[in-house]
Amino acid sequence: MLALVVAVTVLVAGRVAAQPEAGTAPSPEPAPPLAPESSAGTNGPRELRGIDDVDARLVAEGRAHLAALEGRPILAVSVETTGSLFDAGKQTVKSVEIGRPLRAHVARAALRELLATGRYAQAYADARAYEDGVILRLVAVPRRIVAGLRVEGAELDVELMKRAARLDENSELTEASLEAVREDIAAFYRRHGYDHAVIEVEPSNTDDEMEVLLDITIDAGRRTEVTQRIFVIEPKLDRVVGKTKHEYEVDPGDPVDEDVLVEADNDMVERLRAQGFYDAQVKHRVVRRTKKDDTGTEAFLYIYLQTGPRYRFVFEGNKRRDDEDLANALGVGEGLVDTNQDALAERLVAWYRDRGFYDARVRAEHVSVSEGAQVELRFSIAEGSPVRVVSRLFTCLPQDAPDGFSADDLSDEINAVLEESLPDMPLFHAVDEPATDTVFRAEPVGGRAEARRLEPAATYTPEAYERAVEHLETLLESRGYLNAEVGPITVLRAECDPHARAGSCNPLPLPEIPPSACAQDGRGLPIAEAPLPEKFTCVPDPARSLRCAPELTLHIPVQLGPRMTLYDIVFEGNETMSAALLLLIAAFPLGSPFSNIELDAARSRILNVYKNAGYAYATVRTEVDYSPDRTRARAHFIINEHEPVVIEAYEVRGANKTDEDLILSRLALCRKLDECTEKERYYRQDLVRQSEEQIATLGTFSSVSIALEDPEVPQGRKRVIITVTELASQYIEPSGGFSTGEGFRVGFEYGHRNAFGQAISITARLQFSILPDFLILDDEVRDNYSQFTLSERLERRNTIAVRFPDIGLGPKVDLVLNGVDARDNQRDFGLSREALFPTLSYTPVREVTLQLGVSTEVNDV
Incomplete structure (x- = not known):
């Protein structure tokens, strides 16, 4: 009975919101998933449907026959093709010698020869016993290359259709994949409202037997339009949402276009979240029904508004920051997503700490009103007083610290990180009234509001100082101190004298700070310091009337450890360049401080030189040997040159209105391949970049890129693809x-x-x-x-x-x-x-x- 009541309630709410004609709309169905799956619109390359897709059983049987008949003499080799649409012609295999025993590698060699002709997409081998030997059968799927497309009757953008069907010039086709093309185009039209589109795809032969012209004929039919909108929403939420739901972008009479509907869902989500419905989700479902007079299709658009409650934020206890600042800190104006009260409270605490209120505490409370249709998130804030870092105590740092690593230098580095991580004073800010009073007034004045000061260098947050420690460790490593230890940081903070006058703090003396151990292991490497006891860090406790001083001192151990230098460099695998030349290119002199950062930079320099010399597939990796005392390092550069890449041909893509010869004339690479030596035809990376710049100076392209065809496949000879995107003429x-x-x-x-x-x-x-x-x-x-x-x-x-x-x-x-x-x-x-x-x-x-x-x-x- 309960389920029935809920269903009826939702239906009534939908009717009230949409006001459909009585008795015309079907009952609402369960809400669809947020991201409906669709096969249309996939942009990846099409996977050809070959033998494995047609009948995996045949492939398995072929493998079994080969294994069972292995060793028998081959009496004949037959080549068979699947399907009847594409004629591959008579094909002979020369790599198999008649009378040779059947072996797996023999069959593989025959398949490689067959596929190397370029006529087939896939192939498999089978064997049949005949008299005292076997007949080796090669079964292949013929393929064709799309030389061009002719589209008739298109009602939608042809480029989008081609993308949805993963179809373009130079695409590969098999007989089975033609049906997939038709299905993808039909799905593309259905997605955009043409439910009864009829698609015909026919290949036509050209002068080249491997190329076909693809004729695509489209009878789109009548486009289905939205008959009615039905909003499905809980009644209590409907009263709060009000007329906002009628701002849904798709109206009755508009085409049923899935892409437009998804965009309308997202737009409605943004509208609802802008009004405080931060948990809002919007889905849709289209229910189609044939009209009673068989004149077409009715489409009922069900819009499921899962708004959740409307949130309102209430701030209590904030004296130094107004409600607007706190609302912006929570991201209210940006469309808040996470409404977890604990997460929001932590976000406010972090916001306060970034502004110097280290003792800020926030407690959040969730209060439902209007039967749960609205929620008040109440934040009780104890701001505390601003807290400042007055000094940093660097321990374990030698008196004669290397240049750049003195206490002042390290403080400057920390300040730079804090200025990037923490908010700073804006260019235009409120005047410091107490400061101006001392200049323009001689007589005493009344109380003044405390000025808002943002001082990143005097602000402490654990997160910001964690980033500062990482920066110091990276800096030390770049100077050769690979084993340096920084931290842990301890906050030294005194308690306030409980007998002091209210509103003031007289810090009590801290216990004597024990000296840092600055210990080393048997190899002379630093051992991380243990954190200081908690008694050195005062934590405010209002329940015990425990107050803490507003000044902090940070205890930061810094152990440099031994400095590592580059002792030796070894090059392996270099055949075309000498070790002396590579050492000069690496620009990593022996005896200099060793760092992984500089090592990677040297590796990049060597790799760039190889690529600029035409070795497009060269790789360089590094290995490092350390001495036992971690003071010396030997760097190994392991080079795999591969063969240089020779440019076989150029292909220009995207130049629909620009003369291709003009584009090719801007190349810094070899332009006339038949007149260049093989070395001049090398694919050099520096000339590629120069070519891209020179083509871009034509001023008619928004982007230019030059790359190898199938760049993931290493080959000695490759086609170069020049891809341009033309601006509006x-x-x-x-x-x-x-x-x-x-x-x-x-x-x-x-x-x-x-x-x-x-x-x-x-x-x-x-x-x-x-x-x-x-x-x-x-x-x-x-x-x-x-x-x-x-x-x-x-x-x-x-x-x-x-x-x-x-x-x-x-x-x-x-x-x-x-x-x-x-x-x-x-x-x-x-x-x-x-x-x-x-x-x-x-x-x-x-x-x-x-x-x-x-x-x-x-x-x-």
């Missing part, structure tokens, strides 16, 4: 305005970034203004202006700029032609100006540009 920007000095003005700018596909940019700007008589207050000026014709009265500044990025002098030289047509009216005269400015620019390096220009002007006063 043309743009228009109108403008206008009014001012009493210039009058009415209007402007227009037109730009073409890629004229004729040669990256020639044309920018034309037209600007006109006219000053009406009623805005001219000086009679003499008004009389002078009255003598102008309308064309003279109309002030203008028209410019045109044409940039030629390629004028036959290389990618570092370009030519810009600037033309100006201007009219400027002064108090007593008007000036008309026509000018032409050709400018030749040469950029030898990125930071330097040399220009040579002339100007021709015609001025008329």
Whole structure:
């Protein structure tokens, strides 16, 4: 009975919120998962459906037959193909010698030869007994390459459709994968509301027997639209949510588009959280039903509003910080997600500590109101007084500490970390009233509010000092102290005299601090210090009237340990570069302080030199041998050069409007491969970066990248893929305005970034203004202006700029032609100006540009 009551209540709430026509909407179903699964929209490469997908049993049987007949002589080799759509032609295998005993490696060699032809996607081997020997059967799946796509009847974006179907030019196809393409396109259309779309995918042969032209015919049919919206929400929450639910972005009559619905769900979540429903989740489900007259499909959109209660924050006890500061600290304005009261209390405590209130305590209470539809989170805050770090006591640090590691140097390093980790005073902040009183007032004044001071260097939080300790350890390691020990940090804080006047603190003397052990093990390596006893750290306890001093001293042991130096460097695996050259490249001199940071930097320098020499797949790894006393280190650089990568061909992708020859002419790599030696065709990383920069200077691309084809597969000869993303070729920007000095003005700018596909940019700007008589207050000026014709009265500044990025002098030289047509009216005269400015620019390096220009002007006063 209880389940029935709940179901009826939810249904009534949905009807009240959505107000559907009576008897037309189906009953609401259970809420769907937050992220509905969909096969459409997958962007990864398609996994070809071959033999393993068609019938794994055949593959298993083939393996069993090979094992059972192993050792018998091979009498014949037959090649068979699956399917009937793609004809692979007659194929012979030459790697198998007739009469040779059947072995697994023989079958593998035959399969490798078959797949190396490029005609097949997958293949497996089988064997059949025949007379006194066997017949080796090779069963293969023919494949084709998509040379082009022809799409007819598309109602949606073709590029998005291709992405959803994981289909593009140069994609591989098998007979089985064609059906998968059709299913993916149909699913893509269904996802966007075309429930009855009919998709036909047919391959057509081309002049190349390995390539096909894919014809995709789409009959999208009528797009399904939302018939009604039904909001499913608990009645008590519905009263609090109110009209906000009607701001859901998808209305009746809108297409049933799954992507739009997901976006509408997310938008509604943001709206609800902005109103305090921080636990809000929104889901949807579309229920389709054939209309009674069979004229189409009705779609009922159920919107499940799982809002949770509306939260309200109440702060009590905060005297030095207002409610707005605390609400911002909790992230209320940013859409709070975590409403756990303990986590929020800890967040407030951390916020206070970052601002110097080390003793701050926060207690949170969860109070439900309006039958649980609203929740008050009440925070009881005990701020305490600001606490400052007045000194740092570095122990175990030698008197003659190395340069950069004195107590003052280490304090400076800690301060730098604290300034990055903790909040600092803003540029504009409240004036320190007590300080100004001492300057501008001689007589005593009443009480003043305590100024808000943020001093990161004088603030202590365990988290910030943990980062500071990590920084010090990294710094010491970079200088050769690999075994240095820093910490643990102990806070030294005295108790206040309980007999002192209220509001003041007279610190009691601390117990005598025991000297640090600064111990070492048998190898001379430092042993971590034990923390000081708790009696040195006062902890406030209001219940016992125990107060603590507002000044802290930090006890920080720092043990440097032995300094390690680089004793020797060994190179292994280097064949093309000598050890002396690599030692020079590493720039890690013997006898210098050893650090893993510098070791990795040296490894990177060596690797970069190899890549710049054409060894794109070279790897360099390091190993280190330490002496027993940890004062010397031998570094091993283990190099695997691989063979240099020779550029086999270039392929430009994404250049739909730009001439590919123009792009190739900007390469710093070998451009004409047939005219270059093999060494000149090496894929050099520095030339790759230079090529990317030179292509980018064409000015028509938003991004340029150059990479090897299938970069994860090491090969000696590779195709180079140049991928560009083109900007919009043309743009228009109108403008206008009014001012009493210039009058009415209007402007227009037109730009073409890629004229004729040669990256020639044309920018034309037209600007006109006219000053009406009623805005001219000086009679003499008004009389002078009255003598102008309308064309003279109309002030203008028209410019045109044409940039030629390629004028036959290389990618570092370009030519810009600037033309100006201007009219400027002064108090007593008007000036008309026509000018032409050709400018030749040469950029030898990125930071330097040399220009040579002339100007021709015609001025008329």
